[in-house]
Amino acid sequence: MIIPRPLLEKYNQSLPRYTSYPPANYFTTGIDSKQYAQILNGSNLQQPSNISLYIHIPFCKKICFYCGCNSVRFPEASVVDAYVKALLKEISMVKALLDPGRKVSQLHYGGGTPNALPVEYIEEINNLIFSNFNFIAEPEIAIECHPAYLTDEYMMRLVKSGFNRFSIGIQDLDPKVLKTANREPSALPINHITSYLRGLDSKIKVNFDFIYGLPHQTPESFTENIRSILPFSPDRIVTFSYAHVPWVKKHQMALEKAGLPDADSKLKMFESSFQVLLANGYSDIGMDHYAKGEDELLLALNNNELHRNFQGYCTRRTTGQVYAFGVSSISQLYDSYVQNTKSISEYIRKIEANEFPVEKGYTLNFNEIVVREVINQLMCNRLMKWKVIADRFALSIDELQSIVHFEPSRLDSLVDDDLLDVTDEGVIITEKGRFFIRNIAVAFDPAMVNPTDKKFSKSI
Numbered sequence: 001m002i003i004p005r006p007l008l009e010k011y012n013q014s015l016p017r018y019t020s021y022p023p024a025n026y027f028t029t030g031i032d033s034k035q036y037a038q039i040l041n042g043s044n045l046q047q048p049s050n051i052s053l054y055i056h057i058p059f060c061k062k063i064c065f066y067c068g069c070n071s072v073r074f075p076e077a078s079v080v081d082a083y084v085k086a087l088l089k090e091i092s093m094v095k096a097l098l099d100p101g102r103k104v105s106q107l108h109y110g111g112g113t114p115n116a117l118p119v120e121y122i123e124e125i126n127n128l129i130f131s132n133f134n135f136i137a138e139p140e141i142a143i144e145c146h147p148a149y150l151t152d153e154y155m156m157r158l159v160k161s162g163f164n165r166f167s168i169g170i171q172d173l174d175p176k177v178l179k180t181a182n183r184e185p186s187a188l189p190i191n192h193i194t195s196y197l198r199g200l201d202s203k204i205k206v207n208f209d210f211i212y213g214l215p216h217q218t219p220e221s222f223t224e225n226i227r228s229i230l231p232f233s234p235d236r237i238v239t240f241s242y243a244h245v246p247w248v249k250k251h252q253m254a255l256e257k258a259g260l261p262d263a264d265s266k267l268k269m270f271e272s273s274f275q276v277l278l279a280n281g282y283s284d285i286g287m288d289h290y291a292k293g294e295d296e297l298l299l300a301l302n303n304n305e306l307h308r309n310f311q312g313y314c315t316r317r318t319t320g321q322v323y324a325f326g327v328s329s330i331s332q333l334y335d336s337y338v339q340n341t342k343s344i345s346e347y348i349r350k351i352e353a354n355e356f357p358v359e360k361g362y363t364l365n366f367n368e369i370v371v372r373e374v375i376n377q378l379m380c381n382r383l384m385k386w387k388v389i390a391d392r393f394a395l396s397i398d399e400l401q402s403i404v405h406f407e408p409s410r411l412d413s414l415v416d417d418d419l420l421d422v423t424d425e426g427v428i429i430t431e432k433g434r435f436f437i438r439n440i441a442v443a444f445d446p447a448m449v450n451p452t453d454k455k456f457s458k459s460i
């Protein structure tokens with residue numbers, strides 16, 4: 001797949017990533033602990049009834065210069081200890097308000113670097129969760145890991161404490177790329193990590209994360225990364241497009257100084273890794289994600305049932321309302337997003353005072369919930385049928401089209417450029433259109449019809 005360069009120039013705009021709808025920079029301050037308690041209570045009556053738990057560990061031993069995550073350098077041990085104690089208490093405080101009949105379908109640790117914590121802490125958090133919540137059969141218990149800090153013993157203890165999916169942040173294998181990005185290489189060979197984990201339990205799934213668009217990367221070198229890990233047969237692969245947002249993450253300026261690849265090289269990195277992965281049994285999911293074989297995500301994609309939350313793509317089976325714990329973490333409930341404070345000291349202080357450490361949030365009105373469904377359908381399943389969505393909300397097609405401010409002429413240029421097929425039933429994103437999915441989504445977003453003062457990363 002080669003993406004025509006004139007289209008790239010035309011569509012490489014600053015747009016929301018739609019990790020959530022509305023995007024996180026629409027969240028407003030003013031939410032307090034009591035309101036959050038009410039929202040939690042209300043979520044028991046909303047769908048989905050399954051629970052997804054997200055645990056945020058913000059600490060990293062070093063900060064990678066490309067990092068766009070909510071991460072901080074490791075503070076002193078007493079602060080880490082107080083943070084984990086606060087996390088345990090926050091989990092118990094939320095648990096007390098949830099209907100005990102509800103089940104957990106997904107537990108995800110992200111960061112920061114969860115595996116930079118002493119493993120005893122992770123075991124303690126999991127013990128609390130497993131002894132207090134009921135789980136569905138075969139839940140997804142996932143952790144993001146930096147391979148520089150994985151040892152056999154650490155991995156063994158993670159598996160014993162329940163994890164069945166490991167996302168390994170490879171990013172790039174070239175020492176020069178990693179060094180310029182201020183990142184340590186893997187301590188163990190990647191094939192050892194993969195085979196050791198699978199040897200502990202054949203049901204364990206291993207994902208690899210890569211990132212493209214960093215200094216010293218070329219289309220050839222990045223593709224070589226991908227080729228070299230194919231023999232290890234990871235279950236899923238993500239090739240993240242580097243999001244350069246130095247106005248939010250000042251440390252990213254260091255990469256600008258080191259020299260970022262131009263848009264054309266970056267696109268070639270994407271194109272050639274895409275070709276190599278598709279030629280080797282992987283299928284593409286959403287943007288930049290790949291899976292192979294009988295993967296649940298592929299089955300969901302084929303049935304138009306793929307979903308997304310802040311933790312990534314998921315299926316109807318494992319998607320619950322997301323209850324998030326730790327600094328900066330965002331709960332994603334049926335009609336509300338609620339984000340915790342980003343300050344570690346404030347987080348600990350509030351939890352110690354028996355308050356939820358919430359800071360920002362957003363409550364969606366009915367129309368926004370409908371728009372979110374339309375955008376999710378497009379972003380995840382690459383098509384949108386008016387009647388299917390209208391039926392879901394007991395609306396007529398006219399009512400649905402008026403909610404998304406549907407204006408057929410807004411799609412003309414997408415159709416002329418062969419990114420989108422429009423039928424009476426709805427729209428289907430073409431193969432070429434998959435690479436311009438954010439540009440397509442904005443055409444259905446009433447909030448983006450008029451110019452906005454919000455800043456977003458470039459769409460390519």
Ligand SMILES: C[S@@+](CC[C@H](N)C(=O)[O-])C[C@H]1O[C@@H](n2cnc3c(N)ncnc32)[C@H](O)[C@@H]1O
Pocket residue numbers: 066067068069110111112113114144145146147168169170171209210211240241242243244
């Ligand atoms: C929390 S990190 C993964 C865990 C661990 N801290 C690590 O670095 O391996 C989640 C993923 O976000 C991706 N990421 C971080 N900053 C990014 C950025 N600015 N643009 C795109 N992807 C980014 C990285 O590929 C990383 O694997």
Ligand code: SF4
Pocket residue numbers: 059060062063064067068069071111112113146169
């Ligand atoms: S990429 Fe991972 S290790 Fe690097 S700073 Fe971000 S969260 Fe930390």
